Amino acid sequence: MAPQHKSSIWFYATSWLSYFFWHMFKWLLRRITGKCELQRICYNHREGAPRTMRIEKSLRCSKSTLLQNVLSREQHGSVQECVSQVMKLKVINQEAHPIFALRFGQCLEQIWSYQALVKEVEMTRLLRYDSLNETHETLLMELWCKLVPERQLPSRITKEWSYIGFQGDDPATDFRGMGMLGLHNLLFFASQYRNAARHVLQRSHHPKFRYSLAIVGINITSMAYHLLCCGALKNHMYNTVIGAPSLLHFHLTYSYLLYEFDKFWFAEEPADIMEFSRVREKFLSQVSEYLQSEYARLKLDISDENMLAPDQG
Template structure:
């Protein structure tokens, strides 16, 4: 009897789904006949440029029955313009009487395929391990030291001094295992492009409040502002957080709102800088008792960012500028 009821429930759910699907298609047919516009036209005309429009276009193409429309989501960026012409022809839309439509569709489709390309580029960096035999890798690491400790000579490639910028041991390469070169790229971008914030965050991290590093040699002030976590390790953790937001699609809201067309690695790195600054503030607000609370605070921070990204008008850092990042509703 239980088996029969289970099967009956599955069959019922299938027919309900089928009914809803047919009803939806019928409704779209009626709306097109009534308005004289297809779904893509209605989306473009009724939504401003950005995530609201692009997310709806992405959904419409993904769930279309037409193979051309489905394949538009994975077209090469160089083929976007021709793809738009093919879509216009398929939908029997006159480009001369609808000039803005092709422009809107092209901008949104570039955002969609650009996001896919960005995920692939970020994944490639994440999978590339730090190689101490690679001079480019070593040069980036040395540059990171010079940006963060410009007045301090590094005694050697293998040195306890790396702990001063928040690595766990004498050789930073061991800390890049989880995020590969992506972690180093992000840390260096932060140090170069938002230097004032990076240096302030590093300074705060060296305060003795919750820090496991011996900082007795440092003469520190403003201990009430001390946060005491390892700067570089936090940067690699926040890289992991930014990566998870990207590959899950959660960052589409933000990137579709800040990138006029194709999102690129720079947009991802700017987002990382924003997340670093916001996590810095969040850690201070949470005032954890010790570094062992890091995972709890990070998880809470992650949930807050996810909630914010559910707003289709949200841009985390619409106009990136050093030390002046804030959430805004466009």
């Protein structure tokens, strides 16, 4: 018998045995504790990612197609209706276990809302910047005003855009990769954290470690987008947002990444902008590693608290 064939048989045999013993173990726990796996998770694990991630895994690995389908909001009505269906399926008395209903419902809301956030972010990314769209143009001009309020642009098409980090005379061409998502991210950071944004802009003009803020900002949008879509932001979102993660929380995550990348860039002391890819990958690797922790929580850490105080103006 060929070695490759033997290894295949061994793999499937060990996989089947693992599957069998795991479900046997869960059956024994149910008999001993009187609680199903979903109940044990809700009662024994901390709110946030430690609980929601385990609930998500339990549903995904369930032998029941009905429980697997709970992960898809399209097949259900409200969270409350879905919780009632699951409790009926798992023979859980609703009057005797109100805490389970509450906690399981919170987990479902987080899971479904994360899926909805991915779709919303994707829709925004697919929306192309249109120079003929008055709303798009207004947002672009607002970005300039937030970052450089002391200077007026001489015209819509001008080399002045390079001051805030665009490549050419018309920023519209730089949004092609991330669409309107890139503009919305930049504008959120510049609007809600105006002092920090202007601080970063000044640093981007450093004589030795200079970089193009807008282009780097759009690149960070791409980073945040891919982290969201692959599920890497789940631990952070579930720990940060008790209710439903929304586009606001994606913008906040982006703001964290952009601000922290600026600090990382200077800490790396790159020889020139040609080292951007190396620095970016190193930064992404560190962020990704941290996000694997079930206690991950991306939070802006600023020595000058006033610098990142949300703008009230």
